[in-house]
Amino acid sequence: MLKNVAAVLLDGVHPFELGVLCEVFGLDRSDEGLPVYDFAIVSAEGPSLSTHVPGFTVSTPYGLDRLEEADLIAVPAGSDYIGREYPPEMLDALRRATDRGARVLSVCSGVFVLGAAGLLDGRRCAVHWRQADELALRHPRAIVEPDVLYVDEDPVITSAGTASGIDACLHIVRKEQGTEVANKIARRMIVPPHRDGGQAQFVERPLPLSSCDTVGEVLVWMERHLDEEMTVEQLAARAHMSPRTFARRFQQETGTTPYRWILRQRVLLAQQLLEATDETMDAIAGRTGFGTAAALRHQFVRALGTTPNAYRRTFRGPRAEPEVA
Numbered sequence: 646m647l648k649n650v651a652a653v654l655l656d657g658v659h660p661f662e663l664g665v666l667c668e669v670f671g672l673d674r675s676d677e678g679l680p681v682y683d684f685a686i687v688s689a690e691g692p693s694l695s696t697h698v699p700g701f702t703v704s705t706p707y708g709l710d711r712l713e714e715a716d717l718i719a720v721p722a723g724s725d726y727i728g729r730e731y732p733p734e735m736l737d738a739l740r741r742a743t744d745r746g747a748r749v750l751s752v753c754s755g756v757f758v759l760g761a762a763g764l765l766d767g768r769r770c771a772v773h774w775r776q777a778d779e780l781a782l783r784h785p786r787a788i789v790e791p792d793v794l795y796v797d798e799d800p801v802i803t804s805a806g807t808a809s810g811i812d813a814c815l816h817i818v819r820k821e822q823g824t825e826v827a828n829k830i831a832r833r834m835i836v837p838p839h840r841d842g843g844q845a846q847f848v849e850r851p852l853p854l855s856s857c858d859t860v861g862e863v864l865v866w867m868e869r870h871l872d873e874e875m876t877v878e879q880l881a882a883r884a885h886m887s888p889r890t891f892a893r894r895f896q897q898e899t900g901t902t903p904y905r906w907i908l909r910q911r912v913l914l915a916q917q918l919l920e921a922t923d924e925t926m927d928a929i930a931g932r933t934g935f936g937t938a939a940a941l942r943h944q945f946v947r948a949l950g951t952t953p954n955a956y957r958r959t960f961r962g963p964r965a966e967p968e969v970a
Contacts, residue, residue, distance in 0.1 A: 647821040648680075651715040653687045653735065654703060655723050655758075656695045662721035662752040662810055663696075663703070668834060669814040670717075679829055680822055687711045689735040697724040712738045717748045717817065720755035721810070727757050727779055736762040748800040750817065752810035756803045760784040768798040773806035792950065811836055859894050860884055864906075871911050872934045877903055907934070912948045915941060919957040926953055 650670040652663060663686075671684040687707045688694055694703045709732075712718055718739060739749055739762040751759050756772045759765055760780065765787035772780045777791035790796055795804040795813035797820075804813035815838055819827035824838075831838035863884045867875065880903060881891035895903050911933040918929045926938035935941040938953075945953050 647682070647716050647817065649683045649715045650717045650719065651685045651687045651707075651712050652719045652721060653689055653709070653712060653738075654694050654705075654721065655726065655729075655731070655735075656690050657724035657726070658694060658696050658703065659722045659724070659753070660696050660698055660701060660703075661807060662723075662755070665752060665808075665810040665814060666719045666721060669811070669818065669830060670719075674830070674833065677829060677833075679826060685711050685715075689732050709734055709738050712742060715742065715747055717750060718742050719750040719752065719814075720758045722753035722755050722807075726754040727776065727783075731758055731761050739764060743800045746800065748802060748817070750802045750804070750813060752804050752813070753806045756780060757783070759801060759803065760787060764801050765803075768801055769796045770798065770801070770803040771796040771805045771809070772803065775806075812839070815839070859886075860891070860898055864899075867907060868910060871907070871914055872932050874934070875903070875907060908944060909948070911935060912945060915945060915953065916949075916956065919953055920960045929953070 650666075652666045652670075654663065667684070667686075670682045673681050675681050685707045686703065686705045687709065688703075688705050689709055692704055692706065694705075695701075696703060720739075735758070739759065742749055743764060749759060749764060753773050754776060756765070756770055757776075757780065759770075760783060765784050767786060767788070769788040769790050770780070771790050771793050774791050777789050780787065781789045793805065794809040795802065795816060797813075797816065802813055802817060804810045811834070815827045815831055815836075818830060819838075828838045863880055866883060867880070877888045877892055880895075881888040884891050884894075886894065892903065895906070899906055901909075915929055915933045915935070918924055918932065922929075924932070926941060930936055930938050930941040933941065935944060942952055945951070945956070949956065951959075
């Protein structure tokens with residue numbers, strides 16, 4: 646059973662990600678019949694640590710020896726965690742923890758600490774989408790999953806940016822103490838006990854500038870006519886090429902096929918319309934070339950892991966209802 650939890654910090658720790666761990670594991674909710682964890686904040690770099698907020702420091706009496714008794718060791722995000730050197734004693738403690746059967750959890754850039762300890766080798770892992778390429782570059786033996794909120798590769802659990810740490814923490818509670826306990830903690834925090842979708846819905850991928858040499862003019866035309874049916878034969882004729890030559894040039898200059906390029910741009914346009922307009926799903930389906938709301942929903946879920954309605958609620962809120970504080 647999960648009883649003993651420690652959050653291990655470095656200089657530059659981010660208070661929000663640390664706060665997530667404190668909120669889930671550090672509060673006494675025994676008045677509601679919820680488990681109480683033996684929770685400690687541990688410093689890997691002296692009794693007083695800076696945060697990335699000017700003038701905000703964290704003090705703790707606990708050093709790395711406190712990690713030896715923890716069932717779960719959590720590493721929250723911090724500034725400059727990507728390229729810095731980590732205390733060897735901290736990395737050794739993380740390795741010993743997994744060797745004796747304890748779990749380790751990272752929140753956002755804390756995953757780079759786990760990577761430095763060699764705990765990501767051969768494992769799937771999550772990270773903020775903006776840091777996915779850097780993580781893969783620094784730890785080529787890690788299997789980076791850039792679109793998910795968290796990954797459970799027991800005993801290593803990794804989560805993506807900021808609030809996805811809540812998702813991972815509640816997942817661990819659900820796994821150890823059951824759904825009822827996780828749901829009660831989520832209600833106290835006023836957060837969903839489980840979120841659908843992944844990071845894909847939050848990734849910024851604006852429509853690219855058409856700078857390709859031979860298919861650039863065709864790309865501009867395609868961007869302006871996403872609501873129309875297109876075939877490779879039609880596009881090739883517009884580019885004054887054979888279909889085979891056009892498909893080869895398109896792949897070389899865009900890195901993908903015409904079908905996949907069109908599909909991605911249609912999803913991007915749907916995202917923009919869902920965020921910026923009150924148009925119906927049928928209208929958006931027509932403007933984006935999907936034809937029907939059902940087809941829009943199918944392709945949207947495949948691309949982003951969430952439905953158009955859920956995406957609109959996430960980025961616009963309940964538009965028809967008055968705001969209540």
